[in-house]
Amino acid sequence: MGPGSLASASTGLSGCAPRVRRNRFDVRLPGGVMAHDDGQGSAPTAATGMARRTLLRGLGAAGVGAAITGTGSTAAAPAPGPRAVASATSTASGQITAEGVTRALAVLDDIVKKDKAATSVPGIAVAVVYEGQVRYLKGLGERQAGVVGDVDVDTVFQLASVSKPLSSTVIAAALTRRLAKVDWNDTLQTFRPGFTLADAWVGQHVTVADMFSHRSGLPDHAGDLLEDLGYTGEQIISKLALYPLARFRDNYAYTNYGLTAGAQAFATATGRSWQDLSREMIFAPLGMSSTSYSFADLQASKNRAALHTLVNGQWTPDLGANNDGQAPAGGANSSVRDLARWLTMLISGGGFPGLQTPVVDVPGLQTVWKPNNVTHGPEELGGRASFYGLGWNVDYEDTGELRLGHSGGFGRGASTVITVYPSKKLAIAVLTNSDPRGVPEAIAAEFVDIVRYNASTRDWLAFLAPIVAEPITPDQTKYSKPAVNPTPARNLGAYVGTYPNRVYGDLTVSLRDGALSFTVGPAGKRFPLTHYSGDEFYFQTTGENASGFSGALFAAPRTKVLSLTINAWNRDKLGVFTRR
Structure with missing residues (x-):
């Protein structure tokens, strides 16, 4: 099957028969994410300096009903963003119905193909479950750019922060089993x-x-x-x-x-490791044989999706992103077939076909889905707040339904989303193997639009893409251009030395072949320094949390250099390294 074809699978589960900032305006997306409109009619963009992961955290409940509201009484009307693709039909109630789900399933292939074509993301996999049945299960595209192998329903993707609701379910299952005090x-x-x-x-x-x-x-x-x-x-x-x-x-x-x-x-x-607990509580009972919190297990899979970023117009694969250190938060790996089993259990009140007892009891689900924290307050008097439960974004639709979800994203090349409507027994999961471009959220949002309104209420991909795009930091802007009237650095040898920091450890500045660089951390990563002006240098950040250029500011109150401030690491005032 070619990369342009949707690979589907039998949707039956065991025991189930298959069934077919300035004067700004804030765009509150369902799930609590705040995007920012510049007031000039452009698409919303990320807040300056905000990590892309920060934006992604709340997009998991992306769906119908994003509210665009002004932040002050004197503000002009906000720029509307991309207009609706079509008007909702007069017969569409806005409610989730069986008729609406059937209608949306009929066009889901087209939605997926459209958003893939618009972004060229290498691979996409989608699952939809409704009323205890898997109603859609397909993959599209390439597992790894330039390597033979199509995405199918068993292709294992890195879930990023979709790991969080999965992890909360693990704990809820253990509590249901009364595994320990x-x-x-x-x-x-x-x-x-x-x-x-x-x-x-x-x-x-x-x-x-x-x-x-x-x-x-x-x-x-x-x-x-x-x-x-x-x-x-x-x-x-x-x-x-x-x-x-x-x-x-x-x-x-x-x-x-x-x-x-x-x-x-x-x-x-x-008395268990996290990996063993997860396997015993969720993965084994539900038959999620492709799911784990282990990078070694991911590497061993013969049907895994590589991460991808777009470099000079070419998708560049990455097979080395090990997230075991934060596995419960971002290190899960799974396929849409496996996620469909998990979602089926969730919308079925914790039960699963073929099991005599629930995986999670109803009180356990109610606990993790109950609002525990306010992620974003109402924009206007009488408006709705957005919440976070235990590992879940928690929101309520205009029509009253509880909407749950989460997004995940790695800058190194993953973007994922789940959205769940427990009272309507509907859920969708979308996985992609590219850096965040809004594709999973757009697919999920348009699907729900069709369910509710028989039309897409806006061009979701155009709306979301700039929100999840990597933000441009002030340092990136500043150091992309030469300094105006720069002053020379002091003798480069004056900067050489060791600069300890209680969080980041020792940072060692060295001089090689007439150029400064520094190393820091257990991995001994080396960062070349480029002079900007005076005692001010800059360097290129790297890794999952890279933010472009960062300033590196040496301080010499008198004649001796005493400290070094790394701007990219100083958000919490922890980025000052004092010379030994």
């Missing part, structure tokens, strides 16, 4: 005695639920930058104690390593 509200210190945070009292009281709802007080994405420097997951979790805290249980700040610490503490309480 442990609960969501048990503290991490109970099972990880050495764990602490910058505030010892918070470190003593923070719970598994706090970490899964991103309300620990840790700063947004705390620890993520360390993984690019070669630190292990355990090392990063131990360094969380060095990060400044916001008010405990009084804010929302998305932390991969906080959630990972909570998941691992829970697994320890059961």
Whole structure:
């Protein structure tokens, strides 16, 4: 089957018969993501300096009903963004019905092909489940650009942050089984005695639920930058104690390593590794044979999708993205066939065909789907807020339905989404093997539009693509052009030395062949420095959390260079390296 063909499969499950900022305007997408419109009629773009992962975290519930509202009473009418592709029919109620699902399934092939053609992403796989049946299960495109092998329904993709709702389901299943005397509200210190945070009292009281709802007080994405420097997951979790805290249980700040610490503490309480617990609780009972939290298992798969980024107009594959260090938050791997089984269990109230007892009981599902944290407050009086449960984005539609979901994305080349309507027993999963371009979210959103309104309410791909695009930071803009009237650097030897930092470790500046560079982290990554002006240099960031150019500012209050500030690592005021 060629890369332009949709590869489908029998949709039967065991026991089931198959069935066919300036004066800005904020665009609130379902799921709590805030995109920003420049007020000039352009498409929304990411907030300056915001990591792409930060934007992706809330897109999982992407669907109908994005609200565009002004932020001040004197603001002009917001630019509408891409217009609706078609008007909703007068007979479409906006409700999710069997007729609407059948209608949307009939055009889903066309939606997938359209968005693939528009973006040229290498591969896409999609699953739709409805009322306990897998109604759509297909793959399209290439597993790895330039290598023979098509995406099919068993191709294993890296899920990125779709790992989080999967992980919360693992814990809910373990609690259903009463596997150990442990609960969501048990503290991490109970099972990880050495764990602490910058505030010892918070470190003593923070719970598994706090970490899964991103309300620990840790700063947004705390620890993520360390993984690019070669630190292990355990090392990063131990360094969380060095990060400044916001008010405990009084804010929302998305932390991969906080959630990972909570998941691992829970697994320890059961006497199992996270991988073993997941296999026993979810993957084995549901027959999810292609799913794991192990990079080694992914490497061993003969039917895996490579990650891809577009380099000079060519898709460049990456087979080396190991996310074991934050496996519960971003290290799961799965196929759409397996995800369809998981989603079927979820929309069936925790039960599954052929099993005598539920995988997760109803109270367990209610717990993980209950709002635990406010991700974004109402834009206007009487408006709706967006929430986060335990590993899930939680929102409510205009028509009242609970909508759950999550997006995932790796800048190195993955983009994923799930959306679930429990009361309507409808769910969709979309996996792609390219860097985030809005494709999974657009497919899911347009599918739900057709279900509800018999028409797409907007050009979702055009709307979402700039939101999930890599943001341009101030440093990237600044250092892309030569300095105006630059001053010379001092003798380059004056900068050579070791600059310790309590979070990032020792940074060593060296001079080779007349050029400065520095190394930092266990991996010994070397970053060449380019002079900008005076004691100011810059370098190219690399890795999953790369943000383009970053300033490297040496400080010499008198005659001796005493410190170095790395702008890209200084968001939480932790990027100052003091010379030894």
